[in-house]
Amino acid sequence: MNFHLVSIFPHYFESPFASGLMGKAVENGLVAFDHVDVRHFAGGIHKSVDDRPFGGGPGMLLKLDPMAKALDSIESPGRILMLSPRGKPLTQARARELSAEEDLTLICGRYEGIDERLLDLYPIEMVSVGDFVLNGGEAGAVCLVEAVARLLPDFMGHTDSGEEESFSAGLLEYPHYTRPDDYQGLVVPEVLRGGNHGKIEEWRRECSLESTLNDRPDVLPEASLTVEDIDFLRTLSRTRLGRNLYIALCHYPVVNKFGEKVAVSVTNLDLHDMSRVARSYGLGGFYATTPIEDQKALAEQLLNHWKKGAGSIANPDRAEAFSKVKVFDDIEAAVLDIETQTGQCPRLAATSARLDRRKHAEPALTYADVRKWLEISPVLLVFGTGHGLAEEVLAKAEGILRPIRFLDDYNHLSVRSAVAIIVDRLIADEY
Amino acid sequence: MNFHLVSIFPHYFESPFASGLMGKAVENGLVAFDHVDVRHFAGGIHKSVDDRPFGGGPGMLLKLDPMAKALDSIESPGRILMLSPRGKPLTQARARELSAEEDLTLICGRYEGIDERLLDLYPIEMVSVGDFVLNGGEAGAVCLVEAVARLLPDFMGHTDSGEEESFSAGLLEYPHYTRPDDYQGLVVPEVLRGGNHGKIEEWRRECSLESTLNDRPDVLPEASLTVEDIDFLRTLSRTRLGRNLYIALCHYPVVNKFGEKVAVSVTNLDLHDMSRVARSYGLGGFYATTPIEDQKALAEQLLNHWKKGAGSIANPDRAEAFSKVKVFDDIEAAVLDIETQTGQCPRLAATSARLDRRKHAEPALTYADVRKWLEISPVLLVFGTGHGLAEEVLAKAEGILRPIRFLDDYNHLSVRSAVAIIVDRLIADEY
Numbered sequence: 001m002n003f004h005l006v007s008i009f010p011h012y013f014e015s016p017f018a019s020g021l022m023g024k025a026v027e028n029g030l031v032a033f034d035h036v037d038v039r040h041f042a043g044g045i046h047k048s049v050d051d052r053p054f055g056g057g058p059g060m061l062l063k064l065d066p067m068a069k070a071l072d073s074i075e076s077p078g079r080i081l082m083l084s085p086r087g088k089p090l091t092q093a094r095a096r097e098l099s100a101e102e103d104l105t106l107i108c109g110r111y112e113g114i115d116e117r118l119l120d121l122y123p124i125e126m127v128s129v130g131d132f133v134l135n136g137g138e139a140g141a142v143c144l145v146e147a148v149a150r151l152l153p154d155f156m157g158h159t160d161s162g163e164e165e166s167f168s169a170g171l172l173e174y175p176h177y178t179r180p181d182d183y184q185g186l187v188v189p190e191v192l193r194g195g196n197h198g199k200i201e202e203w204r205r206e207c208s209l210e211s212t213l214n215d216r217p218d219v220l221p222e223a224s225l226t227v228e229d230i231d232f233l234r235t236l237s238r239t240r241l242g243r244n245l246y247i248a249l250c251h252y253p254v255v256n257k258f259g260e261k262v263a264v265s266v267t268n269l270d271l272h273d274m275s276r277v278a279r280s281y282g283l284g285g286f287y288a289t290t291p292i293e294d295q296k297a298l299a300e301q302l303l304n305h306w307k308k309g310a311g312s313i314a315n316p317d318r319a320e321a322f323s324k325v326k327v328f329d330d331i332e333a334a335v336l337d338i339e340t341q342t343g344q345c346p347r348l349a350a351t352s353a354r355l356d357r358r359k360h361a362e363p364a365l366t367y368a369d370v371r372k373w374l375e376i377s378p379v380l381l382v383f384g385t386g387h388g389l390a391e392e393v394l395a396k397a398e399g400i401l402r403p404i405r406f407l408d409d410y411n412h413l414s415v416r417s418a419v420a421i422i423v424d425r426l427i428a429d430e431y
Numbered sequence: 432m433n434f435h436l437v438s439i440f441p442h443y444f445e446s447p448f449a450s451g452l453m454g455k456a457v458e459n460g461l462v463a464f465d466h467v468d469v470r471h472f473a474g475g476i477h478k479s480v481d482d483r484p485f486g487g488g489p490g491m492l493l494k495l496d497p498m499a500k501a502l503d504s505i506e507s508p509g510r511i512l513m514l515s516p517r518g519k520p521l522t523q524a525r526a527r528e529l530s531a532e533e534d535l536t537l538i539c540g541r542y543e544g545i546d547e548r549l550l551d552l553y554p555i556e557m558v559s560v561g562d563f564v565l566n567g568g569e570a571g572a573v574c575l576v577e578a579v580a581r582l583l584p585d586f587m588g589h590t591d592s593g594e595e596e597s598f599s600a601g602l603l604e605y606p607h608y609t610r611p612d613d614y615q616g617l618v619v620p621e622v623l624r625g626g627n628h629g630k631i632e633e634w635r636r637e638c639s640l641e642s643t644l645n646d647r648p649d650v651l652p653e654a655s656l657t658v659e660d661i662d663f664l665r666t667l668s669r670t671r672l673g674r675n676l677y678i679a680l681c682h683y684p685v686v687n688k689f690g691e692k693v694a695v696s697v698t699n700l701d702l703h704d705m706s707r708v709a710r711s712y713g714l715g716g717f718y719a720t721t722p723i724e725d726q727k728a729l730a731e732q733l734l735n736h737w738k739k740g741a742g743s744i745a746n747p748d749r750a751e752a753f754s755k756v757k758v759f760d761d762i763e764a765a766v767l768d769i770e771t772q773t774g775q776c777p778r779l780a781a782t783s784a785r786l787d788r789r790k791h792a793e794p795a796l797t798y799a800d801v802r803k804w805l806e807i808s809p810v811l812l813v814f815g816t817g818h819g820l821a822e823e824v825l826a827k828a829e830g831i832l833r834p835i836r837f838l839d840d841y842n843h844l845s846v847r848s849a850v851a852i853i854v855d856r857l858i859a860d861e862y
Binding site for chain 1: 440484492518522523547548566571611617623661664748836847
C-alpha cells in the first residue's frame with residue numbers, strides 16, 4: 001500500500017514510520033511512503049508556501065499553487081484525504097474501509113489551514129482524528145496511517161490481526177494480565193489462571209461491558225448487546241444523573257394563544273404520562289403546580305385513586321409512578337421542597353417551544369449545559385401548560401433550554417411529548 | 432513544560448518533535464522532553480519487556496515490573512496519563528486544562544496493552560485520541576503533546592494564540608483564502624476583499640454554522656447558538672432523515688396484561704400526540720391500524736373534526752399535524768401504502784418495552800442501525816397499544832428496537848412518550 005504524504009514537513013514522519021512493526025512493514029515492502037514536499041513546488045526566490053488570509057485574522061495560510069502542483073505531481077494518488085478538524089471523525093470502520101485501497105494521498109495542512117479553493121479543484125475527503133486543534137495535519141496523518149496499515153494482511157505478526165481489540169465489537173477492551181501472577185500482593189484474577197475457556201470468555205465480556213458502562217457510556221447505544229449482556233449490565237451500579245433532576249408542570253402563570261396570562265386546568269393524562277417518565281428515568285421528583293384550591297383537590301383525588309384506591313390494585317406500576325408526584329402552589333414551593341430534601345438549592349431551568357427573542361437574551365441552554373449541572377447539583381426543569389410559561393416564570397430561571405426541533409418553525413409537540421424527549425436527552429438509557 | 436514519555440520506542444518522537452513550531456519551542460526551552468525507555472528497566476539477559484497474557488489470546492503484553500520501575504524513575508512525573516482506546520476522548524477543553532500543568536507523564540502502551548495491575552499501582556488517567564486502534568500509544572501521545580503544547584503562552588508566534596480556531600467555539604472553522612484572488616477562475620468571496628469587518632465576521636460565522644450543519648451535525652447540540660445563528664441555520668437545507676421514517680400505532684393484534692391477544696380501542700390523545708410528533712419531526716407518515724370497522728369510523732370522525740371541522744379553524748396547527756395520519760386495517764396495508772408512495776418496500780422494525788428473551792433471539796436493533804437504514808430506505812416503525820405487539824407482528828419485523836431504559840427493569844412509559852423518545856433518538860434536532 002502506498003501512502004503519499006503531502007506536507008511542508010516531510011521529515012516529520014521519519015521516526016514514527018521507522019519504529020516497531022511499521023518499520024518492518026516498510027522493510028518488507030508491505031507499505032511504502034512517498035513524501036511530497038510542498039516547498040519543492042513553491043515559486044519565487046524565497047520558495048514561500050504561505051501567505052496572509054483575505055479578510056484578516058491571525059496566522060498564515062498554505063498557498064494554493066504549490067499545493068495544487070504538489071498534488072498534480074503524484075502519479076497514482078488514489079483517494080485524497082485531508083486531515084482537518086472539519087472532517088468526519090476517523091473510526092475503526094473508516095480505517096478498515098481505507099485499508100482496501102492501493103494508494104492513499106494524505107494532505108497535511110499547516111498554519112491556519114489551506115486555501116479553500118483547493119477543495120474545488122480536487123475531490124478531497126476531510127477526516128478528523130478528534131475534536132482538538134493541532135499544529136498541522138501531520139500528527140493526525142501518523143494516526144491514520146497506523147490505524148490503516150495495521151489492518152493490512154501480514155502487518156501484524158499473528159493471524160488474529162488487529163481486529164479482536166477495542167472498538168472492534170463496539171465495547172472497550174477487557175483488562176490483560178501477564179506474569180508474575182503475584183506482584184507486590186496484586187494477584188491475577190483466578191479465572192484467567194484456570195483453563196476454562198468458556199469462563200474466561202464470559203469474564204472478559206463482562207469486564208468489557210463494565211468498563212464501557214463506567215468509562216464510555218456514550219458508546220453503549222451503538223454497541224450490539226445480547227440479552228445476557230443486558231442482564232449483566234443491570235446488576236452493575238452506575239452514575240444516576242436522574243436522581244438530581246426534578247421536573248415541574250406549571251399550570252399558572254402560563255400564557256394562552258393570545259399571549260395573555262391564564263391558569264390551565266390540571267389534566268389527568270399529563271400527570272400519568274409525566275409521572276411514568278419520572279419513574280422510568282429515576283428522577284428526583286415531579287411537581288404539578290397550581291394555586292387554585294379545587295384544582296389541587298382534584299389532582300390529589302386522582303393521585304389517591306392510583307396510589308391507594310382501586311387503581312393501585314389494578315395497576316401497581318402506576319402506583320409506583322405516582323409516588324413521584326407532588327401537588328404544590330407554585331415553583332417556589334417546589335424549589336423549597338427540593339432544598340429541604342437535598343440540602344442544596346436547585347438550579348432552575350425553563351423550557352419553551354419558542355426561541356427567546358427578547359433583547360439581550362442569553363443563548364439558550366444546551367442539553368450538555370444542564371447535564372453538567374446535574375453532575376453536581378439538583379436541577380428543577382419547568383414545563384408550561386397552555387401556550388407556555390409566563391414571562392415572570394421565565395425570568396426566574398437561570399436559562400431557557402434550547403427548543404426541541406429548533407431548526408424548524410413547526411414544533412407543536414404536546415407537553416407530554418416534550419417532557420419525554422427532554423428528559424431522555426438529559427438522562428438517556430445510560431444515566 | 433516537561434513531558435515525560437514512557438515508551439519502548441523513545442526514538443519514535445524524534446522527528447515530530449523536531450519539526451516546525453515544536454522544534455522551536457524545544458530550542459527556546461518552552462517545552463522539554465524526557466524520554467523514559469522502558470527497556471532500560473527490564474531485567475534478565477534479553478531485557479525482555481513483554482510476555483504472554485494469562486487466559487490466552489493473541490499478542491503480547493507489556494510486563495508490569497519494567498513499567499513500574501520506569502515510572503518510579505521519574506522525579507517529578509506530574510499527572511500520569513496513558514493513551515488508550517479505553518480512555519475518555521481527548522478534547523480541546525481537556526488539552527487546555529492540561530496545558531496549565533508543569534509536568535505531564537504519558538505512558539505509551541504497545542502490543543495488546545499493559546498489565547492491568549499498573550492501574551492499581553499508580554493514579555493513571557486514561558485518555559483516547561479516537562475510536563480507532565493503533566500500534567501503540569505513541570501516535571496518540573504525539574497528538575496530545577501537540578494539542579497541549581501549542582496552548583502554552585509564547586508557543587504560537589502571534590498573540591491570538593491557538594484558541595480562535597476549530598472547536599474553540601463548538602463550531603467547525605470557516606474557510607480561508609489567500610492570494611491570488613483569482614486562481615484558474617476560482618475567485619475569493621467578495622466580502623473578504625472588502626474592508627467591512629462586521630460583514631466579514633458575519634460571513635465567517637455563517638460559514639462555520641453551515642459547515643457544522645453539513646459535516647458535523649453531531650456537534651451542533653453542544654454548540655452555543657444565538658437567535659441569529661438559529662435563524663440563519665433555518666434558511667439552510669439539510670439532510671432530512673425523517674422523510675424516510677413512518678410510524679404505525681397498532682391496535683390489533685396486541686397483548687393484554689395476561690399475554691392474551693386482544694384489540695385495543697383507538698384513543699383520541701394517542702392520535703393527537705403522535706401526529707404532532709410526526710409533523711414536528713417531518714416524518715413520512717403516521718398510520719393508525721385497526722381492522723374494526725366502527726373503530727376506523729370513529730378515528731376518521733376525530734380526524735375530520737381537526738382537519739376540516741371546527742377544530743381546524745380553532746387550531747390550524749393541529750390540522751397540519753393530522754394531515755400526516757392515515758387509518759388502515761393492518762401493518763400490511765401501511766407497508767403497501769409506503770411502497771406505492773415511494774416505490775420502495777419499507778424495512779420493518781418493531782418496538783417493545785421488554786427485552787426479547789425468545790430462544791435464538793437476535794440482539795436488539797440499535798438506534799444507529801435504524802438510522803443507517805433511514806439513509807437509504809423508507810422504514811416503518813411499529814408501536815403497540817395495550818401491553819405491546821403480539822408475537823405475530825414481532826415475527827414480521829426485521830428486528831426489534833432496543834427497549835428504552837434497557838438498563839432498568841421499570842420502563843412503563845405511555846406509548847405516547849415512547850413514540851416521542853424513539854423518534855427523537857432517530858431524528859433529533861439536526862435531521
